[in-house]
Amino acid sequence: MFKKYHTxxxxxxxxxxxxxIYSNSFRGDFQFDDYTTIVSNPYIKNIYRSHELFTYSPLRFISNFTFTINYYLGKNNVFGYHLVNFSIHAVNAALIFILIRLLIQTPFIVRENKLFLLVVALICSLLFISHPIQTQAVNYISQRSILLAAMFYLLVLILLTKAHLDQIYTRKRSIFYLLAILAFPIALLTKEIIFTLPVAILMINIFFFTKKVRISYNNIAIFLPFALISGLIVFLLHQSLFDTPIPRLHYFLTQIGVLxxxxRLLVLPFxxxxxxxxxxxxxxxNLHxxxxxxxxxxxxxxxxxxxxKNRFISFGIFLFFLTLTIESSFIPLNxxxxxxxxxLPSVSFFMVIAGILQIITNKIHRNSTISVKLLWSIIVIILVIYTRITYQRNNIWxxxxxxxxxxxxxxxYKARPHDGLGVAYLKQNKLKEAADQFQIAVFLDNDYFRAYNNLGVLYEYDGKLEVAEAFYRKSIEKAIHNSASTRNLENLQDRLKILQ
Known part of the structure; x- marks a missing residue:
């Protein structure tokens, strides 16, 4: 009965x-980039002109289209946005369960206790859905793009793994492979990290269906369509992945420490x-x-x-570095x-956990002196700790x-958090506290133009129009293409003309 209904x-x-775990997250405010991505974004406001999202951000079309649907159904009601984010997160946890279950069935996985190895998939999925590191992706509504990218990433890997496992049934295998190819171009319109998926597809084939590491015609035949589609999408949309806000070498050297x-955040999420x-x-x-x-x-x-020795652990390690190549290599981001x-890289971490649990379960199968109860106790304790931290992080968000x-x-000692805190105080009409935070921000970073603009907003609200004008000008001086300060200054000057 359990075998029939265990999934x-x-x-x-x-x-x-x-x-x-996420029950306290559904009423959280819009945060940070949510205001530009959703609240004040005209491109998501008209579902009948959704094609214009290609103009706004082609490689995020699917992600932004989901915001369009959210806005159409509930305008700026945060509940709907949070519900969708959590639902995608829950789907991803289910996909991890399915993927690990499938990979357990592949030829080069040692499985002496099949029933308990199925439980390994459940444990890894529970660790994934409860891990505190996921709170930013789930609570930060704008990051739905990474949730969707992970969903399609896992879905394509599942379809291709199913195609491999169903080698005897040629028609069934072809259907799974075709579905993977059809899902891939849609996936490419969620987030740039999907461009690593063709390599992950090749890795699945090598790690779980090949005895030795080698590039065969079969591997190339599977890899090539996905690589060609990736290149075609970039060409058609004229997207560059290589803007350089930070010198490439400096960014790469920094990412060595970031990795x-x-x-550390995956192992000790504190x-x-x-x-x-x-x-x-x-x-x-330098030593670091x-x-x-x-x-x-x-x-x-x-x-x-x-x-x-253990393909799960090996695959997880290399997949971790692969899924971080877009954002943690030579391609600088702000x-x-x-x-x-x-x-998405955290999926790799749980692959490694699956491999470790596989080794432990095989030892339990051979040696009854190893306590199953002790293993379960450790897992439950970890889940309780994860749940507590995640719940607390949700409250903060x-x-x-x-x-x-x-x-x-x-x-x-970073300007942006103080500027953000100042804006939060300003919304609460705590002008002195807000001004203090904005001043701290410009003290820490004399070129942080947003804090000067916010000081202008504060003093204009407080009726000190000349002081506000000076701060708007200072903000424009620090960033000449700063449209917010330019607009605020123009509006203030119109207001001053009326008062004269």
Whole structure:
């Protein structure tokens, strides 16, 4: 009876626990980039002109279209947006369960206790849905793009794994393969991380269906259509993935340390916050970078070493680095670190956990002196800890005040958290507290034009129009293409003319 219904039973457990953990997140405010992506974004306001989303952001079309549907159904009611984000997160947890179950059935996985190995998939899914690192991707509505990208990423891998496992049934195999090809171009319109999927497809074939590492005609035949579609999408949409807000070398050197931080956050998810004050590394010759690189090389070496011993662990290690290549390599982004960038790579972490649990379950099968109860106790304790931290993080994400206060306390020497906290105070009509935070922001970063603009807004609201004008001009001086300050200054000047 359990064998027949264990999938449904497992999914109910995953979704029920996930819903309980995120039950306090559905009324959270719009945060940070949500205002430009959703609240004040004219492109999502008319569902009948959704084709214009291609003009706005072609490689995020699917993600933005879901915002269009949300807006059509509930305008700016945050509940609907949060409900969709959580639902996608729950689907992803289910897809991880299915993918691990399928990979357990592949030829080169040692499985002495088949029933308990099925439980491994459930454990990994529960760890995924409850892990505190996911709170940013789930609560930060604008990051629905990474949730959708992960969903399509996992779906394509599942379809191709099914195609491999059904080699005897040629027609069935062709259907799974065709569905994967059809899903892929849709996936490419969610987030740029999908461009790593063709390599992940090749890795699935090599790690789970090939005895030795080799590139065969079969591997190339599977890989090539996805690679060609990727190139075609980039060509047709004229998108560049190579803007350089930070020098490439400096960004790459910084990411060596960031990758180590990401691994630490997966293993020990403590001290989480929105806006990390991570220093830019400009030279390889510093101890932090050298030790971080040695640490990463040790892990990569472990991936090679484990290939013939445990394919789950080996695959998870290499998939982790693969899924971070877009955002943590030579392609500079404005911010060097964000927790939501770990959402899809965290799947790799749980693949490694699956491999470790596979080893443990095989030992339990051979040696009854190893306590199953002890293993379950450890897992339950970890889940309880994860649940507690995740629930607390959801509370912090519920308002811009608590979010930016948390970040300002954890990144006290970075301007943006203080500016964000100042805006939160301004919304509460606490002008003195807001002014103090804006002043701290410009003290920490004299070129932070947003804080000057916000000081202008504050003093204009307080009736000190000449002071406000000076701050607007200062903001424009720091960033000449700053449209918000330019617009605010023009409106203020019109107001001054009327008063004269």
């Amino acid at each position: 449904i039973f497992s999914l109910i457990i995953i979704w029920a626990i996930g819903f309980i 180590k931080t990401y691994i 001290n989480l916050h929105l806006d990390y004050n991570y220093p830019i590394t400009t030279s390889f010759f 970078t050298i030790f971080s690189l040695l640490f990463l090389l040790l892990i990569i070496s472990g991936g090679f070493f484990m290939f013939n 911010d060097v670190i964000f927790e939501h960038r770990l959402y 519920n308002s811009d005040y608590t979010l930016w206060l948390d970040s300002a306390l954890k990144s006290p």
